[in-house]
Amino acid sequence: xxxxxKVWVARDYLNCSxxxxxxxACALKHEGRIWPEASRVRVFMLTPTLEIPHLCAQCDxxxxxxxxxxDALSRSDKTGAILVDAEKCISCGKCxxxxxxxxxxxxxxxxxxxxxxxxxxxxxxxxxCQEGRYNALWTVSGAPSKSYKLYAKTPDKVTEELAARxxxxxxxxxx
Amino acid sequence: xxxxxxxxxxxxxxxQEKIKNTVFPEQVLRDYLGGRALAxxxxxxxLGSKWESIDPLGPENIFLALTGPLTGYYPGIRIxxxxxxxxxxxxxxxxxxxEFPIELKCAGYDGVIVTGxxxxxxxxxxxxxxxxxxxxxxxxxxxxxxxIKLLNKxxxxxxxxxxxxxxxxxxPGVLYVGPAGENxxxxxxxxxxxxxxxxxxxxxxxxxxxxxxxMVAKGTGPLPAAANMNETLKCIENVTQSCYASDxxxxxxxxxxxYEVGAGTSSEPVRNWQEEWHDERTFGVxxxxxxxxxxxxxxxxxxxxxxxxxxxxxxxxxxxxxxxxPDYETQAYVGTNLGIFQPEGNVYVNAKxxxxxxxxIQAGNVxxxxxxxxxxxxxxxxxxxxxxxxxxxxxxGRLAEMVAxxxxxxxxxxxxxxxxxxxxGKQKGKNxxxxxxxxxxxxxxxxxxxxxxxxxxxxxxxxxxxxxxxxSCGGMGPLQGAxxxxxxxxxxxxxxxxxxxDNNLDPMWRMLRAVTGWDIGVDDWVNTMGPRMITIQRAAxxxxxxxxxxxxxxxxxxxxxxxxxxxxxxxxxxxxxxKQVQKDKVKYYQSLGWDARGIPTTETLKRLGIPELEIVFKxxxx
Numbered sequence: 001x002x003x004x005x006k007v008w009v010a011r012d013y014l015n016c017s018x019x020x021x022x023x024x025a026c027a028l029k030h031e032g033r034i035w036p037e038a039s040r041v042r043v044f045m046l047t048p049t050l051e052i053p054h055l056c057a058q059c060d061x062x063x064x065x066x067x068x069x070x071d072a073l074s075r076s077d078k079t080g081a082i083l084v085d086a087e088k089c090i091s092c093g094k095c096x097x098x099x100x101x102x103x104x105x106x107x108x109x110x111x112x113x114x115x116x117x118x119x120x121x122x123x124x125x126x127x128x129c130q131e132g133r134y135n136a137l138w139t140v141s142g143a144p145s146k147s148y149k150l151y152a153k154t155p156d157k158v159t160e161e162l163a164a165r166x167x168x169x170x171x172x173x174x175x
Numbered sequence: 176x177x178x179x180x181x182x183x184x185x186x187x188x189x190x191q192e193k194i195k196n197t198v199f200p201e202q203v204l205r206d207y208l209g210g211r212a213l214a215x216x217x218x219x220x221x222l223g224s225k226w227e228s229i230d231p232l233g234p235e236n237i238f239l240a241l242t243g244p245l246t247g248y249y250p251g252i253r254i255x256x257x258x259x260x261x262x263x264x265x266x267x268x269x270x271x272x273x274e275f276p277i278e279l280k281c282a283g284y285d286g287v288i289v290t291g292x293x294x295x296x297x298x299x300x301x302x303x304x305x306x307x308x309x310x311x312x313x314x315x316x317x318x319x320x321x322x323i324k325l326l327n328k329x330x331x332x333x334x335x336x337x338x339x340x341x342x343x344x345x346x347p348g349v350l351y352v353g354p355a356g357e358n359x360x361x362x363x364x365x366x367x368x369x370x371x372x373x374x375x376x377x378x379x380x381x382x383x384x385x386x387x388x389x390m391v392a393k394g395t396g397p398l399p400a401a402a403n404m405n406e407t408l409k410c411i412e413n414v415t416q417s418c419y420a421s422d423x424x425x426x427x428x429x430x431x432x433x434y435e436v437g438a439g440t441s442s443e444p445v446r447n448w449q450e451e452w453h454d455e456r457t458f459g460v461x462x463x464x465x466x467x468x469x470x471x472x473x474x475x476x477x478x479x480x481x482x483x484x485x486x487x488x489x490x491x492x493x494x495x496x497x498x499x500x501p502d503y504e505t506q507a508y509v510g511t512n513l514g515i516f517q518p519e520g521n522v523y524v525n526a527k528x529x530x531x532x533x534x535x536i537q538a539g540n541v542x543x544x545x546x547x548x549x550x551x552x553x554x555x556x557x558x559x560x561x562x563x564x565x566x567x568x569x570x571x572g573r574l575a576e577m578v579a580x581x582x583x584x585x586x587x588x589x590x591x592x593x594x595x596x597x598x599x600g601k602q603k604g605k606n607x608x609x610x611x612x613x614x615x616x617x618x619x620x621x622x623x624x625x626x627x628x629x630x631x632x633x634x635x636x637x638x639x640x641x642x643x644x645x646x647s648c649g650g651m652g653p654l655q656g657a658x659x660x661x662x663x664x665x666x667x668x669x670x671x672x673x674x675x676x677d678n679n680l681d682p683m684w685r686m687l688r689a690v691t692g693w694d695i696g697v698d699d700w701v702n703t704m705g706p707r708m709i710t711i712q713r714a715a716x717x718x719x720x721x722x723x724x725x726x727x728x729x730x731x732x733x734x735x736x737x738x739x740x741x742x743x744x745x746x747x748x749x750x751x752x753x754k755q756v757q758k759d760k761v762k763y764y765q766s767l768g769w770d771a772r773g774i775p776t777t778e779t780l781k782r783l784g785i786p787e788l789e790i791v792f793k794x795x796x797x
Contacts, residue, residue: 017472017481024477027397032404034247035397036281036476044345045274046327048369049470049485049497093341105342108395132419132479134472154343166469167497168489174320174497 006080007118007141008148009041009126011053013162016136018043018051022125029124030117037108040116041125041137044155047175050162052155053137055125056082056103056116059149064115067098072113081118089113101152177201178402179244179690180209181283185306187299189385190234190291194306197288205693206784209243209285210255211268211666212708217288218259218266219711223791226718231261231377232359232384234292240350240365240390241286242276243669244691247398248407249683250414251478251671252276254286254350256373258381261361262537262591262617263642264720266712267376268666272475273367275348276669281394293386296357300330301392302347304339311388318530319353319369320497322389326351330391340395351389352379353532355579359384360589362537362578366529368475370483370499374534375617375644377591402692410686417676418479424673425472428482431460433506433521441746442623442631444512446550446565447543448612448736451623452744455516458506463518473499480674488519488526493568496526501535504645507621508539513546514565527572531579538578540618541592542571545584547610553603559584592618594722612734613643615716615725620645624737626746630657633751634759637731638773640712646672650763653701654680660705667708706767707783710775714791717774727773727795731760770796 023039031038041055058080065073065082072088073095075081084104089112095104096113104115116123126137140148163171176182186197199213207213218237222229229235238258246252254276260267279287282303289299296311314322327346334344348367355363356379363379364372372379382388401407423431437443437453445453456462464471467486474481487497501510501521509528510521524542528535548554549563556562560583563570577585587595596611612619614636622645624633631648638649640659647666651658656677665672668687675683684696695704719725733751740750761771768779774795780788 014470015472017470017474019472019474019478019481020476021479028408031397033397033400034477036277037395038397042345046331046346048323049473091341096341096343102343106340108340111340132481134481155345166485167487170487170489170495170497174324 005078005121005141007121007123007139008058009055009116009118009123009137010140010148011137011151012135013052013158014165015134016043016051016053017134018045019132019134021128021132022053022137025124025128029119038114040114044159046156046159047163050159050166052158052162054101054103054155057101057148057151058082059152060146061149063100064095064098064104067094069094079118079121082115083117084113084115086110086112099152102154103152176399177204178692179248179399180204181280181285181399183284184286184288185284185301186288187308188291189289189293189297189308189387192308194308205695206704207708208667208704209246210241210270210669211257211663212704213667214239214241214255214257214268215266215708215711215715218257219715222259226715228721229259230721231259231264232380234385236381238289238378238381238385238387239286241669242280243667245668245670245686247277247280247477248401248411248690249668249670249674249686250411250418251480251674252476253669253671255666255669256365256378257376258378259715259720260642261377261380263376263615263716264723265615265640265642265716267641267644268647268663269365269373269376269378270666270669271365271367271371271373272671273348273371274476275350275367275390275392277398277476278348278392278394280398281396282392283394283396287390289385289387292384296386296388298389298391299387301390302338303395314388315357316354319351319366319532320530322351322353323349323369326389326391330393334393347391347393349389349391352382353530353579355531355533356380356383357388358579358581358589360578360581361591361594362534362541362589363532364534366532370529372529372534374536375641377534377537379532379534401690403689406689407686410682410689413679413682414674415479417679418674421480424482425480427460428484428500429503430463430484430500430506432503433510434459436503436507436622436629437511440628441626441741441744442629443507444543444612444621444623446514447512447547447610448623449547450743451625451741452746453511453516458510458516458518463500467518467522478671478674482673486522488522491519493519493523496523498522498526498529501525504621505535505539508536509542509571512539512543512621513571515568516566520566520568523568524572524575527575531575533575533579536620537591537618538575540612541578541588541595542574544592544595544610545574545588546571548599548607553605553607554584591616609735612736614639614732614734615642615730616723617642617644619643619734620648624733624751625741626749632759633733633756634763637733637756638760638763640709640716642716650759653705659709660701663705663708664700703783707785709767710780710783710785710788713773713775714788717795718791731773732756772797
């Protein structure tokens with residue numbers, strides 16, 4: 001039996017307040033700084049009031065991994081997170097193109113690819129979201145589900161759907 | 176560099192199309208921090224000798240958008256917009272929330288200082304590598320929602336194409352004006368994120384008068400480092416817990432006050448302040464929640480309170496209106512003040528005001544003023560163009576559009592309630608200042624003094640160096656929540672006053688030390704730094720401008736209406752005591768080291784390290 005406890009960060013975009021405490025927590029954990037553009041979770045607000053927390057969905061088939069020409073990406077046996085070997089990464093950005101949600105991005109200072117590492121199994125982003133009782137992000141662990149890969153979607157597409165849901169026929173004007 | 180500061184300010188001369196970096200000596204930052212206090216220093220240093228002759232809507236005025244050392248660290252991010260005010264002719268620190276300030280700091284700038292006037296509409300673009308004045312002809316005339324949509328698209332496209340970093344880019348931070356600002360009305364706000372405005376002071380009109388449609392920032396760096404990060408994080412956690420503990424504020428924002436301030440404390444403007452009481456349960460926050468709220472929590476970068484809510488009218492005759500909450504001030508000013516007691520009508524006018532880039536308070540006040548003139552048959556249907564009956568959201572929405580575009584009667588109303596009352600009064604041969612609810616040229620906050628039950632002291636508006644706002648109001652002790660001193664600190668460290676808890680101030684002062692590394696604290700602010708800022712603002716206010724000047728003996732006072740008895744409600748008959756106002760004013764002025772008339776003494780100026788102001792105040796003393 002494998003001891004893997006795979007975890008996912010589930011999300012409900014309608015509940016996102018845009019407070020970005022998830023970004024603050026993520027950047028503090030990984031960079032020791034408040035640093036919006038280095039946070040592994042990035043809240044997109046292409047249209048105000050439609051806030052989209054955007055982070056890796058750990059797709060089962062992980063198309064980012066084969067898209068990397070230097071084998072810098074791998075999956076963690078422990079958590080299922082996609083791990084980046086920064087020493088191998090050549091900053092080509094092919095993982096961004098390989099991801100259906102265009103989630104990975106290059107670090108503003110090191111220029112290496114960065115992807116959510118699930119905080120080694122205990123993601124701080126969903127912790128602070130829960131502490132604030134927003135319930136836009138929460139951690140799911142246990143049996144994997146195919147559905148989580150559906151989160152690997154670009155924010156503009158999610159914005160369109162969310163706008164239609166919230167504003168109905170007014171949505172077109174806004175986005 | 177000192178902790179918390181990016182270390183440079185962007186200085187833009189729109190007339191000469193020149194951009195440069197400006198650095199202030201550490202001692203200046205230590206004495207004035209940022210935001211309101213630093214702006215007062217910059218403005219007075221540069222314009223003080225000719226202050227009276229400067230037209231706030233002319234090219235000589237300076238527009239500033241400044242952060243402070245705690246911006247981005249202390250939960251609740253804001254930026255302070257200021258300059259010489261087209262309303263008061265003084266200096267008003269007017270702050271607004273949303274993401275522009277964090278983008279600006281992460282791009283390496285503590286603030287932007289804008290001088291001159293562009294030949295054609297422009298916007299300012301700022302990222303870590305590039306600072307550009309860009310054409311904004313295609314944005315001119317556009318509403319807030321259209322402006323954000325167009326700017327986000329074009330800036331993201333440009334970043335994808337031209338920026339060194341590879342990633343899916345997200346939107347920049349945008350500070351902008353709507354049509355009301357473009358047309359240099361005095362009731363226009365500097366806007367962010369559809370619904371957030373820096374309204375007091377009238378700085379939307381200042382941006383517009385410079386042909387400056389927007390400032391756009393995208394920063395990819397970290398927030399400037401704090402001197403002591405561990406201690407800073409402890410303070411953030413402490414404040415965060417206080418935010419989480421204020422459940423009412425999280426749940427309702429200030430939106431529960433739309434009912435409570437009317438029904439409970441009888442201090443809400445009703446039909447242009449003719450009354451201050453209402454018991455309209457249709458205006459209860461529960462109705463807002465069920466009928467118009469689409470999002471229960473909405474907020475800005477790093478704020479655990481998220482007191483905002485997203486509201487919309489999706490059906491019926493008022494369909495299409497989208498705004499936030501509304502918060503208390505706009506529930507009052509574009510709700511009860513216009514005789515509107517239904518959430519949908521309130522959301523409708525509020526969304527209009529937002530889209531046009533009007534200040535909800537300044538515009539709501541002047542719309543109510545017009546409503547009363549119509550009620551009294553001083554303004555006719557013919558002069559306005561339609562009937563302006565209390566409670567008619569569509570009619571008031573239409574008038575708001577005329578104000579923003581300076582069309583018809585809207586042109587004079589766009590001057591703000593004080594100037595409109597004088598101009599229309601001359602035309603009509605009547606004293607219309609009786610119906611203008613303002614002090615020092617600015618419409619007051621939506622909290623009356625007559626019932627004596629609201630938080631504002633009776634001298635709040637009379638003694639305010641800001642003019643007459645409801646946030647950093649005058650007359651309060653140095654560590655009282657909404658006082659000129661404590662809120663003045665929030666405006667200068669540039670953080671949100673709603674996350675400053677006067678029963679838990681310690682983490683704020685501790686954070687100031689932890690972030691900056693300076694050994695300064697509450698006593699320095701309360702005894703020296705705060706009074707110094709207030710005293711400079713007092714100088715600017717009393718020197719005045721080409722079209723209005725304030726006489727401390729006459730103008731440091733409440734609107735005349737506040738001395739009439741309350742006409743309705745359980746507190747009917749109560750009013751503000753003129754005698755008490757005079758007494759309290761003297762006490763407050765003396766607590767600042769000013770004389771009984773509110774003129775700072777020679778000794779005080781010396782003690783505060785601003786003896787150069789003696790020349791200004793000398794002639795004012797009796």
